[in-house]
Amino acid sequence: MYKPLAVIPLLFITLSAFAAPELSDADRQRLADGTTDKDTQLDQQPGLYVLLQNAQTWQGDDFSGDAGAKVAPEPDYEFIRSNPDKARGNVYLIEGWLAQADRYPNPDAGLGREKLYNQIDPAWGEQVTRWTIATARGDASSTIIVLFNDPRGQMSKPAKDAKVRVAARFYKLWTIKAANGKPFTYAVFVGGAAETVPDAASSSTGGGTSNTSIMLLALVAILGAFFVIRYLLNRGGGGTQMSERLEAIRRERERYEAEEQEMEPDDQDLPDDPAAALDTLRDRHEEK
Numbered sequence: 001m002y003k004p005l006a007v008i009p010l011l012f013i014t015l016s017a018f019a020a021p022e023l024s025d026a027d028r029q030r031l032a033d034g035t036t037d038k039d040t041q042l043d044q045q046p047g048l049y050v051l052l053q054n055a056q057t058w059q060g061d062d063f064s065g066d067a068g069a070k071v072a073p074e075p076d077y078e079f080i081r082s083n084p085d086k087a088r089g090n091v092y093l094i095e096g097w098l099a100q101a102d103r104y105p106n107p108d109a110g111l112g113r114e115k116l117y118n119q120i121d122p123a124w125g126e127q128v129t130r131w132t133i134a135t136a137r138g139d140a141s142s143t144i145i146v147l148f149n150d151p152r153g154q155m156s157k158p159a160k161d162a163k164v165r166v167a168a169r170f171y172k173l174w175t176i177k178a179a180n181g182k183p184f185t186y187a188v189f190v191g192g193a194a195e196t197v198p199d200a201a202s203s204s205t206g207g208g209t210s211n212t213s214i215m216l217l218a219l220v221a222i223l224g225a226f227f228v229i230r231y232l233l234n235r236g237g238g239g240t241q242m243s244e245r246l247e248a249i250r251r252e253r254e255r256y257e258a259e260e261q262e263m264e265p266d267d268q269d270l271p272d273d274p275a276a277a278l279d280t281l282r283d284r285h286e287e288k
Helices: 010-015 025-033 046-055 077-082 200-205 211-261 274-287
Strands: 091-104 128-134 143-148 163-177 183-196
Touching: 025 046, 046 143, 046 163, 046 183, 077 163, 077 183, 091 143, 091 183, 128 163, 143 163
Parallel strands: 143 183
Antiparallel strands: 091 128, 091 163, 128 143, 163 183
8 A cells, every 4th residue: 555655764765675666668658648848737748647656556665766776866857857758757766855745736826726637546636745845955946846646635744844855756847937937947756655864964053953062062151150260269369368268267266166165164063052153153253
């Protein structure tokens, strides 16, 4: 059963023995005949449904390439844009950062409809899931589109800017108007498997702060506080003044203890007779 999104260890991807289901010769011919590049049509062309049908047979953990290859090759986007007919139908391993995840068609996107032109086959239903992926940070021209066979819209939706990896077949070059009104051509793929992956670059240098960085900052703060306190104590003889103050306190305590020893004798030295004891206390007071 097709599982659109599976988060699995990288080791398992590398060792996977599965191969992405091959396109038959008839499918490749239909794909070649039923796709026109750099036009505004996308789901109106039969080539899309060839790839959606093929994607339905992929496994959720299937990141391997054609003919039993362990891992599909990375796409050469410049080559694909220059030679779409030679790349069409080939499997590629795409990596990038998720810019948007939505459903296609979507009337809110200005299409005026919410169903695929060919929604007869329940394998793909009335809509597909669409991921817009930036394959290079800070470069709008690197944006591509991947469509997934997801009839009920059950794919997990990664967070915006999440690092993603997708195994997908190239479909076509699709030209539409961008936000600035100028035409923009997307490389469009049909995905068979996808996952989110750790993004070491963003975790260490991006918007978040790594645990290591936090520990280093805390250590620097502690050392800084130590040296500031030490400086304040020693500034202008502060350390000597502190020692002198402690010595004065010690001398004051010793003087107080000596005075206590010179005070009146304990009551145990008084006579047992109350009258005699009173006379003794009066005599001691008069002697002072």
